[in-house]
Amino acid sequence: MSRSSIRPMAALVLAIGLVAYVGCNSGTDGTGGDLPAASPSPGGVKPGSAGAETGTSKKLFADWPKPVAALLISGEQDGYLEPCGCTSGQLGGLRRRYDLIRHIRETDQWPLALVDLGSLVKDPAGARGGPEQVKIKFSVALKALEMLKYDAFALSAEDLKVGVGESLGQIINLAEKPRVVVANVKPAEGFDQNIRPSVKTKVGPMTIGITAILDPDALNKLKDDEKDALLPTILSPEAALPGVLADLENDTDTQVLLVQGPPELAKSLAAKFPGFDIVVATSDSDPDADPERLNGGKTILVKVGTKGKYVGVVGLYNDPKQKYRFQRVPLNSRYNGDAGPMRKLIEDDFQEMLKQAGVVENFPRRNFVGGAPGATFVGAETCKTCHPGTYAKWAATKHAHAFEDIVTDPKGDRSDHQFDAECISCHTTGFEYNSGWKSAAATPYLKGNQCENCHGPASKHVEEPDNQEFRKLIARTAAGADKAGLCYRCHDEDNSPKFNFQTYWGQIAHSKLDQYTDPKVHEGIKPATAGASEPAK
Secondary structure (H helix, E strand, O other): OOOOOOOOOOOOOOOOOOOOOOOOOOOOOOOOOOOOOOOOOHHHEEEOOHHHHHOOOOOOOOOOOOOOEEEEEEOOOOOOOOOOOOOOOOOOOHHHHHHHHHHHHHHOOOOEEEEEOOOOOOOHHHOOOOHHHHHHHHHHHHHHHHHOOOOEEEOOHHHHOOOHHHHHHHHHOOOOOOEEEOOOEEOOOOOOOOEEOEEEEEEOOEEEEEEEEEOHHHHHOOOOOOHHHHOOEEOOHHHHHHHHHHHHHHHOOEEEEEEEOOHHHHHHHHHHOOOOOEEEEOOOOOOOOOOEEEHHHOEEEEEOOOOOOEEEEEEEOOOOOOOEEEEEEEOOOOOOOOOHHHHHHHHHHHHHHHHHHOOOOOOOOEOOOOOOOOOOOOOHHHHHOOOHHHHHHHHOOHHHHHHHHHHOOOOOOOOOOOOOHHHHHHHEOOOOEOOOOOOOOOOHHHEOOOOHHHHOOOHHHHHOOOOHHHHHHHOOOHHHHHHHOOHHHOOOOOOOOOOOHHHHHHHHOOOOOOOOOOHHHHOOOOOOOOOOOOOOO
């Protein structure tokens, strides 16, 4: 794409982001019209009708006979506790999951077991909110599973990345449920009550046996000084599973294997150990609506996708011709009922934990690279002195009010998120850098998504506006910004799935909006001190 070059002097704002929160999930919310019901599948598995999955006008599981018991499968939440609501159609969230589970238990009155594949969080070192926020998220996710009365969840390498000692310490503080299951990793003494090779749970007239495998390669790659002491024994899946499966087959009706590893590992283990009825695999994309059928139809291979956008529900029957029915359920806007306790945990308790931990203020910051040496962030009010036309254009955009969007909610359904580093990263200016956003008290002049989020810190240019080197360092072109993907840091797949640079650039284009004939604009000014409303001359 092409357009006129941006004037080098102008400290202008580019379309970086309205809202960003790692709890956002993109994709259609599945509220479209009903589709024809799927026909029965061979091997005793019948998927739910597509209409039941996507339509809001049709009762969930409408074409199912009432099962004698049911199993709800979740997993790979990846730290996505809740959709932030910055765009329509987002899927997932623990409140919606709470509402679905409540509906199955209380309205449908099905005996229900809950299992989770694990990976409640992901990549603490590279997370938008930083490692401390991920650690807190892990704690909150565990509390959510406990609140929902999960029976078991799998030990994962991703969850251990918050720190093996930290992760296991939080796990042993759980009440009776859920238990962590892993057949091929034996923890140190003292952890074996909460981390077990398998779990057996009674659900109505049926007993479900649950075990899990953690890929040894993933665990061996984990760098942690406490790993060998706390997880001293690691077996191959082939060595660990025969005894565990034999024990489960002895006195359970349905055997479930959760596989924390590549999807290929799950499929391989399902073939090697056909005694498992349900094998749950990790995903690298949104899951198919129907499970894969293996071992002549006896075993179903289930995927529930990433980011907590979907869960899978398996109906269990005493009919040997059709032992299971399966339905992938997108957690869309149809599930917005009574989730009061979960809302409190996610919106109130979690945000208060972030505030008390000072996650934003203590975020690991770094120097800005690529700008004038020693340059600091000064805020749009300082840019306004010489660029009033450009400032006026920016002030009329949603970028200017991005901070307000995370501290107020007209519906009263969301708490103040100014202490949430994931939100702050795209709703303020200069976050992650040493002279950038720190707090509303310390850096009020950096509220919102301002000029310097694209152009970089501008203090040197403000002091010497005619310095050609300083101009060059903050100059941007639309073509260059598009090529560098500057906007996509916040307008990403989760937050702006329909974002197109060329389309949206037209809404904020700001070339040639100011004249620089007044000699004063070439004199330079001393940028405002922190918190000052006007620049000091």
